[in-house]
Amino acid sequence: MTSAGSGTLSAPGATLLPDTGEPGFGIYVHWPFCAAKCPYCDFNSHVRHKPVDQERFTAAFLKEMQTMRTLGGPKVVSSIFMGGGTPSLMEPATVGAILDGIAKYWHVPDGIEITMEANPSSVEAERFRGYRAAGVNRVSMGVQALNDRDLKFLGRLHDVADALKAIKLAREIFPRMSFDLIYARPNQTVEEWERELAEAISYAVDHLSLYQLTIEEGTAFYGLHKAGKLIVPDGEHSAVLYEATQEITARHGMPAYEVSNHARPGAESRHNLTYWRYGDYAGIGPGAHGRLSQSKVKLATATERNPEAWLELVERQGHGMIDQEMLGYDEQADELLLMGLRLREGIDLVRWQSLSGRELDPDREDFLIQHGFVERLGNSRIRCTPSGMLILDSVVADLAS
Structure with missing residues (x-):
């Protein structure tokens, strides 16, 4: 592969880059x-x-x-x-x-x-x-x-x-x-x-x-x-x-x-x-969604779903987007919680706290821990247990409150 601006991309080898743990x-x-x-x-x-x-x-x-x-x-x-x-x-x-x-x-x-x-x-x-x-x-x-x-x-x-x-x-x-x-x-x-x-x-x-x-x-x-x-x-x-x-x-x-x-x-x-790690991604094509960081906000994009209507929009205006929403810190914190708790690795609490501006409610967290639905990984991460995964939506709603 080559860097941006070359206009060409060669077939890669069998070895993929290792996962860095970053959202990407x-x-x-x-x-x-x-x-x-x-x-x-x-x-x-x-x-x-x-x-x-x-x-x-x-x-x-x-x-x-x-x-x-x-x-x-x-x-x-x-x-x-x-x-x-x-x-x-x-x-x-x-x-x-x-x-x-x-x-x-x-x-x-x-x-x-x-x-x-x-x-x-x-x-x-x-x-x-x-x-x-x-x-x-x-x-x-x-x-x-x-x-x-x-x-x-x-x-x-x-x-x-x-x-x-x-x-x-x-x-x-x-x-x-x-x-x-x-x-x-x-x-x-x-x-x-x-x-x-x-x-x-x-x-x-x-x-x-x-x-x-x-x-x-x-x-x-x-x-x-x-x-x-x-x-x-x-x-x-x-x-x-x-x-x-x-x-x-x-x-x-x-x-x-x-x-x-x-x-x-x-x-x-x-x-x-x-x-799931709440990174940025560009969504291209009919019905695609995206998340693009812009300074302190994240731009949520959505394109026209009908293929032919999308095509005409792109040819006329350069894109097929029909919705652009600026997500503030609170909305980003909610999405981070919703996506990250799907993962076995859980979420980085420092990152969540920097977006939400608060800590998790200790009583709600303790209730979920005592009932075996979530667990702490040291002081910096929290994740759902296998039992918590069965009621994931409820766990997310509890922690987000």
Whole structure:
């Protein structure tokens, strides 16, 4: 890779820079298109039955980058993440142009993490090799289940054979890979999930994102659930599944470092750590969000969600932002608490106190400690216990009061 202003970015080696523990600065690029809309998905994803004009969208990505660079100033990039949607529907040339654009506007050191999400149904060996040559060194696969019955239920376009082929190919081409699974599916027993999770770990991945199925408003599953046609596990059964997840992953050397994310030591997602450690990030593309520090405030940005409307906005005014909010110290302190307590490492209390201008309420903190929901790490950090993670929203609300 090269520094800002060069306009080119070479494929990095297999060795990634070590995690410094700092929040870092990330670039998020949102590719909003999918081959099909999954019934559980409330992400900003759109199906188009005509080919997407990738050159036109690439030009718009680069133009919005320039605006974000102006807003946030010069920074050293610590991670890049291409999410969606289905970024693996992009041509390798599109990915290369986007990464070269990032290297033009910011300083991109060699060895940073560059992740791209991929769906097994859109994986091709030639395309994967093209992404690797463009600079991608980590792939995140949307596997979601390891049996064909549940893949069909979840609306996925791939079957288990496709998933295993994609995992094998990714292992051969990329230095690092992760894949997602969804659990707490209808009628799923603890024993079934334990077998499926052990199988997933056996595929030599170094990172797993394990999400409980949630019913989100606006999705196809929401209507079915509301009509009583889709029954998901109750809270008690979901908690048992969660606890089994923690036990199995820890036993296999992939403990949780965040509520839903598990990794072998050193393989944690650097980009997602930037979010949870409350670092800055530039959000590029339709429906992308960002956080950019400006002196004593942090600018929260949000762009137009509709891809074509976003495209027209960028071409007309240089960006697709429809919302910009200045976050003061109190708001930043609340966001730091909300994000940081998701992490096993917890939060730096000195940093939180410098933003909030106060200390945690000692009575509230003592109550949560006595009930086993939070714990101190020396005098400088606080974190949720495994029990606290089960009621994370309540813990955050208590501490923020």
